Amino acid sequence: MRSVMTPVEAAWVAGLFEGEGCITWTSKGQAGLAVTSTDYDVIERLALLVGLGSVVAKSPRTEERKPYWIWKVGSQEDFLSVAEQIEPFLLSRRSARLREVRALLAQHQERVAARRAEKFRPGTGICRKGGHDRSAVGVTTQGHCAECDRIRNRTKKAKAREAAEAGVSP
Structure with missing residues (x-):
């Protein structure tokens, strides 16, 4: 759900964010916003x-x-929605950081899309993980190499059997 704030509300949020907030970027490509306070009514x-x-x-x-x-806002869609609404009211340092993280997020999303397009072309090419010819072995509904999927499932079942025989839960 996308939330739309009035300009006055967005300005209030931006002011609070300037004083108590932070913009985060993780190595796994996650952008986030957070505000910390000892005043629950403010949060x-x-x-x-x-x-x-x-x-x-x-x-x-x-x-x-x-x-x-x-x-905290951790969903990328929510991050972009809130960032777009408060950015006009932020001072230059925070505004620059917001633009930087937005650019990093866009680059990350492009890289992920390119990897998916390369890796999950249904029914064509060689799978990158096991080297199987995907046109021969097939592709799952998620776009994975069917042979790698079968191997993974057999391995999981074998480990579960071994654990059961040893009396340990998997």
């Missing part, structure tokens, strides 16, 4: 206005510290 309002993401309660590591809450 609750943020989640309500944005309408996306999740709120997680965290316990302090020491008794001297207060409990805190984190609002």
Whole structure:
């Protein structure tokens, strides 16, 4: 579900984000937004206005510290939706980081699409994993080499049998 904020709401979210937020990029190609606060009412309002993401309660590591809450957006679609709405209200440093992570996300999505197109061309070529001729062995509905799929299933069943014979759950 795509959430649309009014300009005033987006400006409020951007202001909070400037002070308490962070933009993340993982090595696995995941972009995210997060805001951390010890004021639950602020995080609750943020989640309500944005309408996306999740709120997680965290316990302090020491008794001297207060409990805190984190609002996170991890889905790529939600990341792009929120980023698009708050970017006009962000200052230059955060806006530049947002553009950088958007570009990284676009590059990652292009690489993934290219790999999928190369690897999962149904019924053609040689599979990259096992070297099987996919036109001879076939392709699963997910686009995987059928022979690699059969080998993987046989291996799983053999391991389950061995575990059962040893009295260990797999």
